[in-house]
Amino acid sequence: MSFKETKDKIEYGDTVILHIGYNNMIPLIIKKGETHQTKFGAVKHDAMVGMTYGTRVQCPKGWICTLHPTPELWTLCLPHRTQILYSTDISMIIYQLDLKPGSVVAEAGTGSGSLSHAMLRTVLPTGRLLTFEFHKERSEKALEEFTQHQLKEFVTVTHRDVCGEGFQLNNEVDAVFLDLPKPWECIKSAKDAIKKEGGRLCTFSPCIEQVQRSCDELVKNGFTDITTVECLARNFNIQKAKLQNINLDDGAGDTFSIENENSGESNPKVMKMENTNLDSKQDKKRDNNSIHCFSAAVPVIGMQGHTGFLTFASIYSQ
Numbered sequence: 614m615s616f617k618e619t620k621d622k623i624e625y626g627d628t629v630i631l632h633i634g635y636n637n638m639i640p641l642i643i644k645k646g647e648t649h650q651t652k653f654g655a656v657k658h659d660a661m662v663g664m665t666y667g668t669r670v671q672c673p674k675g676w677i678c679t680l681h682p683t684p685e686l687w688t689l690c691l692p693h694r695t696q697i698l699y700s701t702d703i704s705m706i707i708y709q710l711d712l713k714p715g716s717v718v719a720e721a722g723t724g725s726g727s728l729s730h731a732m733l734r735t736v737l738p739t740g741r742l743l744t745f746e747f748h749k750e751r752s753e754k755a756l757e758e759f760t761q762h763q764l765k766e767f768v769t770v771t772h773r774d775v776c777g778e779g780f781q782l783n784n785e786v787d788a789v790f791l792d793l794p795k796p797w798e799c800i801k802s803a804k805d806a807i808k809k810e811g812g813r814l815c816t817f818s819p820c821i822e823q824v825q826r827s828c829d830e831l832v833k834n835g836f837t838d839i840t841t842v843e844c845l846a847r848n849f850n851i852q853k854a855k856l857q858n859i860n861l862d863d864g865a866g867d868t869f870s871i872e873n874e875n876s877g878e879s880n881p882k883v884m885k886m887e888n889t890n891l892d893s894k895q896d897k898k899r900d901n902n903s904i905h906c907f908s909a910a911v912p913v914i915g916m917q918g919h920t921g922f923l924t925f926a927s928i929y930s931q
């Protein structure tokens with residue numbers, strides 16, 4: 614299997630993402646003569662060979678689906694050796710680091726390789742990932758997975774403490790990404806790694822105190838455009854809403870109530886509308902006491918999901 618290109622049919626040696634049910638996916642390397650047990654019963658690896666990716670495999674008590682691997686699916690089912698980055702943060706990192714095919718990017722630490730797979734897909738086929746990890750088994754396991762995923766030729770895995778020994782790169786990369794407890798300790802070394810014509814740097818830190826220390830070090834080393842963001846996915850529920858007392862002029866002062874579909878009760882919070890946006894002639898004919906029912910996308914109050922702060926910075930020609 615390959616993360617570097619897509620293909621139609623499953624072959625021996627492929628890593629297939631088995632979709633077993635909602636929130637239930639596992640990666641499976643297809644091996645001759647082997648059998649895999651699922652909650653729907655056994656599935657023979659040989660039976661999957663030659664099947665088109667995305668098709669169903671019938672098991673004794675149900676069916677599962679064979680998905681082609683992508684970095685996003687890998688992130689959802691990879692073997693965790695550390696905390697990992699998820700696609701919401703990853704998408705912002707790749708965008709803000711300005712990664713594209715041909716980019717050379719350095720990363721520390723490698724961890725479970727979640728971000729690494731997404732960065733590799735972006736910089737292929739002419740770019741390169743240089744990833745550093747000071748935990749020996751983690752760096753070995755990462756190299757094993759990159760090899761299995763046919764990405765080995767695009768990545769260098771180095772077993773090193775980048776805070777103590779630095780990246781030991783000079784004028785070589787377009788961007789540096791740091792997911793470490795003390796990123797400020799290797800910012801000077803990250804600066805040296807970035808090409809003389811300039812580049813981008815990102816640190817990921819769960820605590821604002823870590824962010825502050827990194828920012829101080831970034832300023833000291835001549836980085837500019839320093840920006841910290843937090844990426845949160847915002848959920849919207851589709852709910853029934855009742856709109857009353859439509860103001861025919863501008864909608865100001867109108868109220869609507871949202872019905873809680875689960876309990877059947879009306880949401881006690883009645884929101885004041887800034888603007889009804891109901892300006893069709895038909896709506897305007899309605900009298901002031903009419904009730905209008907419609908479906909509304911209602912943001913969930915209280916956004917959960919803090920992972921960490923992403924701090925981005927630029928260094929211009931050095």
Ligand SMILES: C[S@@+](CC[C@H](N)C(=O)[O-])C[C@H]1O[C@@H](n2cnc3c(N)ncnc32)[C@H](O)[C@@H]1O
Nearest residue numbers: 697698722724725726727728746747774775776
């Ligand atoms: C949270 S994990 C990285 C997860 C990774 N971004 C991912 O998405 O899978 C942090 C990793 O940094 C490594 N690490 C911590 N300090 C380090 C250092 N000074 N040099 C190299 N690696 C380090 C840890 O061993 C750990 O594997």
